[in-house]
Amino acid sequence: MILGIDTSLGTAVAVVEADGVVRSEAASPDPLAHAEVIGVLLERxxxxxxxxxxxxxxxxxxxELTHVAAGMGPGPFTGLRVGIAAARAFALARSIPVVAVPSHDAAALAVLLADPHAPSEPFAVVTDARRREFAYTVYDGLDDDGLPVRIAEPALSPRDxxxxxxxxxxxRRIDVSAVPASMVALAAARAVAAGRTLTGGEPLYLRAPDVTLPGAPKKVGA
Incomplete structure (x- = not known):
């Protein structure tokens, strides 16, 4: 079984069997209270x-958990780091591996599984990145491993x-207000079964955090 955790939008936790059977889901839509609710949701x-x-x-x-799947964003800095830290701490305590999953991949998987017979056409998963920007990733169908085919990497765009x-x-544009942790776990299960890595271990912030250490070098745009 795989424990899925995502805090890219609200806070979501799920336990899913390797074949995709959902054992449990718990979520909070609050985009600001990740640290306050993550422990309660995990316990539930x-x-x-x-x-x-x-x-x-x-x-x-x-x-009997075998992996922890962590949603890696894109998402705000503070929210993402709460979920990723929780996933890493839980996995370390259980001595099981963490599987990194782009949060938009999980949302795209939910879209594609909701209507598996729909004609294949490119679509963008769009989430609120705040500051009058959207984060988006473009997909086109499922591959042979049952994972969303990402044809454009996550990026930011002004809302207008x-x-x-x-x-x-x-x-086609598909706005997403919540990322199902069950889909984070399912994407991880399929990636593990195929021996694939969906993303690296670094969160997909898309923009630098507001707070930096004193004396740290300034970020210079290209």
Missing amino acids: ALADAALGPVGATAAPTPV ALDELLAARGV
Whole structure:
């Protein structure tokens, strides 16, 4: 089983079996209270997972986790680091590996699985990046491993420019307000089964944090 954690928008936690069966999900839509709710959501998700798949009624059984899947963004600096730190700490305590998953990949997987028979066409997962900007990533269908095909990497766009940008590329826009932790875990399960790495270990902030250490070099644009 895989524990999925994502804090790129709200805070979401899920436990999913390797074949995609969801054992539990818990989430908070609050985009500012990640640190306050992550512990409660983890406790709830693990307790619910012990009862079997969602909708089942059974006596509690041990939850044997093999991996922790961490949503890596894009997302705001503070929110992302809460979830990633929680995932790494939990994995370290259990001596199990962390699987890094782009949060937009998880959102795209949810879109594609919701209507698997829909005609394949490029679409952009769009999330609020604040400061009058959107973060977006472009996808086109699923590959042979059941993972979203990313045809443009995550990027930022001014809010009033995104529609024109996507229309020029012939890309459908899909706004996402929550990233399901179950899809983070499922993407990780499929990546592990295929022996693939979906992203590196660094969070996808897309912009530098507001606070830097005194004396740190200034970020210079290209």
